Amino acid sequence: MSHALRITVPLLLILYGIASVGGLKVPFRPKDILPALPRQVAWPLLNSFHNAVDLLPLFVGAPGVNNSADWKGACFYKNDAWMEFTTSNGSELGGGVLHIKTSKAHSWTCMDLYVFVTPYRVTWDYYFISRDHTLKIEEWEGAEELEYVKKNGMSIFLMPSGMLGTLLALWDILPLFSNTGWGQSANIAFLKKHMQASFEHRPKPWVSNINQSDIHSGDFLAISKIRGRWGGFETLEKWVTGAYAGHTAVCLRDAEGKLWVGESGHENEKGEDVIAVIPWEEWLDEQQKDVSNPHVALLPLHSDLRAKFNATAAWAYVLDMSGKPYGYHNMIFSWIDTLTDNYPPPLDSHLVVSVMTIWNRMQPDYAANMWNEALNKRLGTNDLDLPSILIETEERGLSFDQLLTIPEKDDWFYSDGKSTTCIAFILEMYKEAGLFDPISSSIQVTEFTIRDAYMLRFFDDNITNLPSWCNENDEETSDQF
Secondary structure (H helix, E strand, O other), rough: OOHHHHHHHHHHHHHHHHHOOOOOOEEOOOHHHHHHOOOOHHHHHHHHHHHHHOOEEEEEEEEOOOOOEOOOOOOOEEEEEEEEEEEOOOOOOOEEEEEEEEEEEEOOOOOOOEEEOOOOOEEEEEEEOOOOOOOOOOOOOHHHHHHHHHOOOOOEEOOHHHOOOOOOOOOOOOOOOOOOHHHHHHHHHHHHHOOOOOOEOOOOOOOOOOOHOOOOOOOEEEEOOHHHHHHHHHHHHHHHHHHOOOOOHHHHHHHHOOEEEEEEEEEEEOOOOHHHHEEEEHHHHHHHHHOOOOOOEOOOHHHHHHHHHHHHHHHHHHHHOOOOOOOOOHHOOOOOOOOOOOOOOOOOOHHHHHHHHHHHOOOOOHHHHHHHHHHHHOOOOOOOOOHHHHHHHHOOOHHHHHHHHOOOOOOEEEOOOOOOOHHHHHHHHHHHOOOOOOHHHHHHHHOOHHHHOOOOOEEEEOOOHHHHHHHOOOOOOOOOO
């Protein structure tokens, strides 16, 4: 270590201790100046201060006509906000001025970064001086936005780690989507930190010598990817739903005994995610060649349920659904059942609607496919865009978090038919095959998450009943999972 580094590291530690003393304002804090220091000093310390979850905005208030907001920021420990409605700009609707008063900064070099959201606009600003700040709205988008802000206020979201922390969180989250060993390590670290997941090292060969004769109709395939585009998405999906798998498929044998795999979310030759039934050998070959390094677990049906499984009815359902699109419409709704208890911190319904609003502005067609149709179903309306949905919800005396908790119905038809995610497809097939009898009519499979599904007492949990190749080399260790 160089002489400069020997001096810098202890100095930073001393300053960090001083800055932690309650009520003491110092010229700067270590994390405010770390980017100016040598990389070998800065990055290890920066990474200890921040992680991917710091990227998520924190809802702090929504000032409107009759309410103001106050909160403690990441930089300024005292903040007050209120909305002033103006009519002096010559517009029939007028405009507004959002006032934000910042004070009690924890250091002289920090700053707070904010995102401001209504159903009709998204903007942002940052503050590094203690004073009265203003965000001017020259003109409201329409009478609907004006009424919405009067009733509900303009939502304010704080980036809890400030400008620097947000950039660092991006540095932490972007590797989740990298199809490299770095990306795999990032996903594993995220799951260990935020889900307390454990990863057991497995021996080579990492692909079992599978005997097809041990696989039967109805056996469940749980798939987990921990690198690449889908690996990053599945990691975040696991975090919000509590599942330890990110995708599923199901096994089926035809009348001649040939083994097939049914899957909702299979990519066709056009790059579309559809429901497909493909031969086992082809499906397994795809998994082995998949550069995202999928981990596949086979969950055999319990023998009692296997005897009950109506293969004819199951095949009829699967063939009827084959070629239809993946169920994006209701993908996000299966894990939201309560007003607050389904959100891992710092997620909440305020953040959900802000993300929807941002996507609605950036990718309106994507937003319509992902949630607008599903929200219309819950209201019994047709073709309302997101701002209109929020207004309709307000007029009915509902909060948006209440709207999100309205259960999905299996018999809802969307613009492209029934919407079935990977797990809804399998569980609906189980319904058709009689596995939920005699309570089948009361089961809504579109409300199930992957975690809900693999926790069903449908699967054989007696390890002595598993095929011998499942238990080969169990006591050995190696360096794969």
